[in-house]
Amino acid sequence: MNQFVVVDLETTGNSPQKGDRIIEIGIVRYINGEVVDTYNQLLNPNMHISRFITHLTGISNELIFDQPTFSDIADDIYHFFQDAYFVAHNVPFDLGFLNVEFKNAGLPPINQPTIDTVELSRLLRPDAPSFKLSQLVTFLGIDHDNPHRASSDAYVTAQLLDELLHELRALPNATLNQLKTIEPYLKSDLHLILEQFSQKDQSKDLHYSYLHGLAYCPTDRTSVDVSDFDQSFGEWIESIFTNPSPLDSAFSPFEQRLGQRDISEYVFHSLSSHNQAIIEAGAGTGKTLSYLLASGYFAKQNKQKIIISTYLKRLQDQLLDEWNKIKGALEWPLQIANLKGKQNYISIPLFSDSLANDAQMNYDIALTKAILLVWLTQTKTGDIDDIQLPANGYRYFKTVSSLKESHHVEKSFYRDALMRVEEADVLIVNHALLVEFASSDAQVLEPFNYMIVDEAHHLERVIANQLGEQLHYKQLLTTFKQLYVDINSCTNDRKQLDQMFDSLKQELDLLFRYLNHLTKQGSFKKTQKNDLGRLQRSISEIDQTDFSVSVDMAERVTMLMGDLDRFIQSNQQKRASIEVVNQLRDQIQNIKSQFKSYFRLDDHNEEIKWIESETLGAENAVSLYKESLNVSTFFKDKINPLFDSIIYTGATLSVSNSFDYFKAQLGIDDSQGIERIIPSPYHHQDQMKLLIPNDFPIMDYKSMDPFLEATCEFIFSLADITKGRMLILFNSHDLLKKAYRYLNTLFADDYLIIAQGITSGSHERLKKNFQTFDQSILLGTNAFWEGLDIPGEDLQAVVIVRLPFDPPHQPHFHALAEKMKSEGKNPFTELALPRATIRFKQGFGRLIRTKHDRGLLFVCDERLITKQYGQTFLKSTPDVPTYYRRSTELLDLALEWFS
Numbered sequence: 001m002n003q004f005v006v007v008d009l010e011t012t013g014n015s016p017q018k019g020d021r022i023i024e025i026g027i028v029r030y031i032n033g034e035v036v037d038t039y040n041q042l043l044n045p046n047m048h049i050s051r052f053i054t055h056l057t058g059i060s061n062e063l064i065f066d067q068p069t070f071s072d073i074a075d076d077i078y079h080f081f082q083d084a085y086f087v088a089h090n091v092p093f094d095l096g097f098l099n100v101e102f103k104n105a106g107l108p109p110i111n112q113p114t115i116d117t118v119e120l121s122r123l124l125r126p127d128a129p130s131f132k133l134s135q136l137v138t139f140l141g142i143d144h145d146n147p148h149r150a151s152s153d154a155y156v157t158a159q160l161l162d163e164l165l166h167e168l169r170a171l172p173n174a175t176l177n178q179l180k181t182i183e184p185y186l187k188s189d190l191h192l193i194l195e196q197f198s199q200k201d202q203s204k205d206l207h208y209s210y211l212h213g214l215a216y217c218p219t220d221r222t223s224v225d226v227s228d229f230d231q232s233f234g235e236w237i238e239s240i241f242t243n244p245s246p247l248d249s250a251f252s253p254f255e256q257r258l259g260q261r262d263i264s265e266y267v268f269h270s271l272s273s274h275n276q277a278i279i280e281a282g283a284g285t286g287k288t289l290s291y292l293l294a295s296g297y298f299a300k301q302n303k304q305k306i307i308i309s310t311y312l313k314r315l316q317d318q319l320l321d322e323w324n325k326i327k328g329a330l331e332w333p334l335q336i337a338n339l340k341g342k343q344n345y346i347s348i349p350l351f352s353d354s355l356a357n358d359a360q361m362n363y364d365i366a367l368t369k370a371i372l373l374v375w376l377t378q379t380k381t382g383d384i385d386d387i388q389l390p391a392n393g394y395r396y397f398k399t400v401s402s403l404k405e406s407h408h409v410e411k412s413f414y415r416d417a418l419m420r421v422e423e424a425d426v427l428i429v430n431h432a433l434l435v436e437f438a439s440s441d442a443q444v445l446e447p448f449n450y451m452i453v454d455e456a457h458h459l460e461r462v463i464a465n466q467l468g469e470q471l472h473y474k475q476l477l478t479t480f481k482q483l484y485v486d487i488n489s490c491t492n493d494r495k496q497l498d499q500m501f502d503s504l505k506q507e508l509d510l511l512f513r514y515l516n517h518l519t520k521q522g523s524f525k526k527t528q529k530n531d532l533g534r535l536q537r538s539i540s541e542i543d544q545t546d547f548s549v550s551v552d553m554a555e556r557v558t559m560l561m562g563d564l565d566r567f568i569q570s571n572q573q574k575r576a577s578i579e580v581v582n583q584l585r586d587q588i589q590n591i592k593s594q595f596k597s598y599f600r601l602d603d604h605n606e607e608i609k610w611i612e613s614e615t616l617g618a619e620n621a622v623s624l625y626k627e628s629l630n631v632s633t634f635f636k637d638k639i640n641p642l643f644d645s646i647i648y649t650g651a652t653l654s655v656s657n658s659f660d661y662f663k664a665q666l667g668i669d670d671s672q673g674i675e676r677i678i679p680s681p682y683h684h685q686d687q688m689k690l691l692i693p694n695d696f697p698i699m700d701y702k703s704m705d706p707f708l709e710a711t712c713e714f715i716f717s718l719a720d721i722t723k724g725r726m727l728i729l730f731n732s733h734d735l736l737k738k739a740y741r742y743l744n745t746l747f748a749d750d751y752l753i754i755a756q757g758i759t760s761g762s763h764e765r766l767k768k769n770f771q772t773f774d775q776s777i778l779l780g781t782n783a784f785w786e787g788l789d790i791p792g793e794d795l796q797a798v799v800i801v802r803l804p805f806d807p808p809h810q811p812h813f814h815a816l817a818e819k820m821k822s823e824g825k826n827p828f829t830e831l832a833l834p835r836a837t838i839r840f841k842q843g844f845g846r847l848i849r850t851k852h853d854r855g856l857l858f859v860c861d862e863r864l865i866t867k868q869y870g871q872t873f874l875k876s877t878p879d880v881p882t883y884y885r886r887s888t889e890l891l892d893l894a895l896e897w898f899s
């Protein structure tokens with residue numbers, strides 16, 4: 001059956017069960033790659049079409065007023081669906097609607113095999129940035145004239161199907177045959193098609209490599225460039241930053257940005273003279289490009305290897321994209337490697353084992369397996385960040401990643417990545433991986449004598465974190481479940497194993513319930529809430545006798561793990577390989593030592609431990625954290641000595657034009673190298689104003705209500721002027737929650753209030769919702785002060801509710817402050833104030849994201865003006881027109897600004 005009927009519907013809403021109806025139908029009949037028939041009809045749903053739907057589709061109540069109803073056309077179109085696959089971009093939606101409408105018209109439901117092009121795209125093009133029809137077809141280069149109209153959508157879906165079937169047909173037989181075994185779990189009925197395609201000519205299969213019966217894309221060997229390099233840096237950088245520039249075609253056009261060339265020169269100079277440099281570059285400078293140019297040139301000219309470390313994996317990929325953008329314009333090729341942790345790379349042997357096992361198969365796992373099978377034939381890196389998996393697929397991926405791969409496999413993507421590192425001039429890593437290598441496997445870093453640390457202000461926390469531990473009840477439970485399955489397959493004595501795991505689970509449950517109780521008892525003032533409203537309590541603030549009870553309980557857990565270890569040793573069956581048994585024992589030992597190092601009474605002051613639990617969640621949903629307080633020693637001993645020169649860069653490194661705080665955190669030597677602050681090229685003076693109300697009630701932690709009410713009422717009045725489009729930044733989750741409730745009562749339904757930790761969804765989703773809905777206001781705490789990028793008119797104003805001082809009992813802050821006190825330092829000037837200033841700079845930076853942005857920044861905390869330390873905040877941010885006035889006057893100013 002090579003006949004397909006591709007359908008697209010426009011409807012009054014999402015649910016036919018709740019009475020939504022079809023308002024337009026588009027059908028394309030398609031046989032052997034040819035469109036043979038099309039049908040399009042507007043329909044009268046006999047109900048009102050909302051403004052939202054009219055806005056989306058262009059179909060108004062007037063337009064369908066004299067059109068037929070579905071029942072009028074039901075008989076005419078029913079024949080379309082005979083003897084053909086039913087195809088749609090999200091079959092359950094279109095088929096669900098059609099069958100309800102056919103039923104209402106007295107006809108039986110369509111019961112043809114289906115193909116869902118969303119599912120098929122996920123499977124065959126997992127590298128697509130989005131699976132929404134319009135974005136997907138743009139990505140694949142298919143023209144789409146009239147999105148959200150049924151005939152155009154159906155036509156384009158037919159073209160998409162054609163493209164996808166070609167891709168499916170081109171897969172090697174080994175992959176097609178594996179897909180056949182997964183197909184019953186998928187939504188689309190692909191069986192006959194897979195059967196047909198797997199009988200094709202097998203000569204294409206020769207293009208692939210094979211391991212454990214799986215086809216994969218062979219690796220290209222990168223050739224090492226040996227060309228001479230004789231242009232001086234001065235001449236070359238001059239040519240780049242002169243009009244016309246060789247980078248014009250890459251950037252169309254390449255702008256002359258203030259400070260960008262300076263950064264390149266500072267970086268090159270510091271690398272050449274084996275010195276360090278600290279360079280802060282304000283938003284919009286384009287610092288990444290600057291240091292890429294300088295470090296690439298330096299590496300190539302001097303045949304030296306450079307590491308670039310950044311904060312997140314996502315930023316690693318952006319760096320690589322930036323390099324790919326410019327590399328065509330440069331005359332010298334550069335080998336650049338992007339390395340992530342083992343857990344990022346797929347392991348072919350582990351994946352092959354897992355394919356043979358469908359014990360835990362569900363739709364998400366089936367789709368993930370199918371995606372990975374196809375992706376293996378496409379990927380050269382094996383890096384999971386290159387594609388999108390279904391939400392639950394990532395958990396499955398962990399089990400087939402290279403993390404637990406044996407060292408002796410014939411093909412390993414992680415090993416390939418390490419080989420690319422050996423050949424690379426420039427290596428991109430993230431801070432966590434850098435710290436991991438520095439603490440355990442410094443060999444990888446040895447050939448690299450130079451390093452650039454971007455987002456350098458994050459390095460301190462990453463080190464603290466990486467040198468610490470985390471134990472989450474839920475994760476432990478999942479690990480134990482997996483251990484049970486694995487041990488069970490190596491031993492004979494199931495009964496004893498069951499008993500051991502029952503006891504282990506029981507003890508673990510008791511321990512975590514008790515810990516939950518500890519976070520909630522005692523002085524409420526000493527309990528802190530994190531970003532997401534979870535309770536935090538430092539172990540040092542828990543009564544030691546109470547904590548010692550948990551130490552005893554933890555000891556029982558570790559004893560049981562010891563029993564388990566001995567059990568595996570003495571009960572293993574012959575068929576379990578030594579390697580597998582050793583892996584299991586290592587895993588148990590690991591958890592055991594984590595418990596032992598956490599539950600100790602003889603604590604020294606070089607680390608901080610705390611407990612987090614849900615305010616309302618399950619009694620045992622508790623997490624334990626430990627972080628190092630001795631970051632600078634680690635940095636000085638383990639990272640700094642590896643490099644001749646380190647360049648630190650970021651947008652928020654300085655406080656009052658000084659890098660002292662940044663240097664103290666990492667123990668960086670004062671004496672050597674250059675320090676520069678490159679101001680942002682934006683004209684903050686013209687693009688924004690800073691407004692501080694002088695008539696708000698004093699904020700008092702015992703009763704914050706008067707202050708909060710004044711702030712919310714101010715936001716309420718301001719929203720009318722800005723039409724929402726406001727980001728409100730809090731430094732306490734409690735305050736955010738209270739403001740959320742109060743604002744909701746004030747606004748009723750006029751505005752959509754989106755709040756971090758309250759509105760469900762990832763940070764990215766909250767941001768998207770804020771941008772999508774017209775009258776919306778976004779409320780955020782910690783994570784939203786930084787990294788939230790909302791350029792253009794979507795953001796008109798930022799309101800900083802309080803100066804972002806850390807709450808005194810935030811565990812990490814509290815421990816650092818205590819340590820400083822014991823060393824005779826002043827925790828306010830040397831810790832609290834610089835930390836708050838850096839955060840303030842980050843919040844300040846949310847408003848102006850491009851040279852065309854305009855906006856207002858409100859700070860509802862008059863300490864910015866009335867306290868002497870307020871100057872530290874003001875001196876650390878761009879100089880802008882500042883008004884300290886009555887709130888009504890500020891509203892007038894706002895009105896003037898926006899009119």
Ligand SMILES: Nc1ncnc2c1ncn2[C@@H]1O[C@H](COP(=O)(O)OP(=O)(O)OP(=O)(O)O)[C@@H](O)[C@H]1O
Nearest residue numbers: 251253254255256257282283284285286287288289
């Ligand atoms: N001189 C230039 N002309 C045009 N585009 C540029 C130039 N330099 C950098 N870009 C592009 O601008 C973006 C980065 O500029 P942005 O305003 O975000 O700078 P930044 O805040 O210093 O951030 P980054 O650290 O990413 O460089 C990137 O997309 C980059 O490719």
